[in-house]
Structure formats: C-alpha cells, structure tokens
Amino acid sequence: MLRREEMSDDALAMIANRFRVLADPMRLKILHTLGNAEMNVSELVEATRAGQANVSKHLGLMLDAEIVARRKEGLNSFYRISDESIFELCDLVCERLKKQFETRRSVLE
Amino acid sequence: MLRREEMSDDALAMIANRFRVLADPMRLKILHTLGNAEMNVSELVEATRAGQANVSKHLGLMLDAEIVARRKEGLNSFYRISDESIFELCDLVCERLKKQFETRRSVLE
C-alpha cells in the first residue's frame, strides 16, 4: 500500500496521527490493561498507578481515535478495546525489536 | 503479546518509541519515497520538497532506529529501507482507517 500506491499528504497525516496515538507508554499500558476485559476508569487508574485526570485524558484521546469504546452506566464509564488491530501492530513491533536486539548481540560475539 | 504477557514499563517505552518514529508525516513520506529504490539525500530532498537539513535529520533518526540503512559513496549517502515490517504496519493502519470511514459514512445514510 504505502509502497505501491501514491500517497497524498492527507493520507500520510492520518496514518502518522494513528501512530502518534500509540506512541505513548501510558496509553500502551492502558491498552495492555484493557486487553482482556472491559474496565471502568477507577480500575484503570489503580492498575496503571497514574492520576485520574491523566487516565481520563488518554482515554478520551483513544476514544476519539476509535481505538477504545465507552459504555456509560450510572456514574461509571466502562472502556474496552474497539480496534483489535492495535495488538497486531504491537506484535509486529515487538518481533522487530527482538530481531534487532538479537542482531546487535550477535555482533558483539 | 501485548494482550497476553505481562509488559514491563521498559518494554512499553521501547514499543512507544518505535511508534513515535512512524508518527510523523514527513518521515512516512520519506519511507514511502524510499519504498522501491535506494536514493541519496538530494533525490529525497527533491522528491519530498523539504529542506535538506530537515531530510537529513529525519534520516538520521530513522537510521538510529534501524528503519533505514545507509551506504556512503563519495560525497553521497544512499539510503534504503532496512525494516520492511513498517509497510505491514502502515497497511494495517490504512485498512483500519478505511473501515472507520466506511462505518462513519454508513451511519450517515
């Protein structure tokens, strides 16, 4: 796709934007925590040991990006992953990082 | 991976860092331009219509991240993609973005 077709600047900006959402350790931590189950904000605050405002802001950002979905129930907001493809993205990155470390290590031997 | 195993903060930081490299339209443009062929800096400057210092800095960043590789020949530096997995990443993001737009569009009908 990126390699074969022409890419408009707008398309590039949208793709970059999506990567930007994933380019933050705290958001990845939230996503990782959310991986298995729907959770409310308080649970996420406890699990990540971050401030409530901070967690809410990250969740809002990811909600806008449609990476998570929200279900409101009384005072609580329950969040869940709505874009499962992020796990594929993370897996790809992980594999690649492992390969790089492997290469570097073998260079030293 | 991200979903199943425990993730250290260091691991999350490394993954986030990799996404950060891809979270910039100009870098994506350079990667896209480099997609098919090895090119030197001048060619990339012309193709992207960006400043020379800017292109060099982005290339340096991606070289450090081992996303591109460099071959020096006389005055020229030739760059090429060294991490093909970035195209898979971009493809995944593209597909997902298309789905989102499709969903939004159908909501309006």
Add this chain to the structure above:
DNA sequence: CAACTATATTATCAAGCAGTAATATAGTTG
C-alpha cells in the same frame, strides 16, 4: 590547495503534548 558539492550537525524558535491540580458535570444516596 582552493573552490565546490553533498551531507551532517548545531543552535534556535515555535508548536504540541504529557502530567497535574483545580474545577465542572452528572449521577447516586441518605
């Protein structure tokens, strides 16, 4: 070696963003 060329680096500025405290909103319970 002097002039030239390609690339890299540095300094600087402006913009964007993560974290936090304070406050607002809105639902709940006595």
Add this chain to the structure above:
DNA sequence: CAACTATATTACTGCTTGATAATATAGTTG
C-alpha cells in the same frame, strides 16, 4: 435537596520535537 462519588474538562507548566538557518565536515575537481 445536600453530601457524596465517578468521570470529564480546563488551565497551566515543563519538556520534547519539527523546521530552518547557519555552520561544520568531508569528499571531489580543477
């Protein structure tokens, strides 16, 4: 309805980073 609770928003601060101009580095050519 008053006190309480969960979440969202706002204002602010410090840090990071992208773009650019200026300069440095290093190879080339006459």
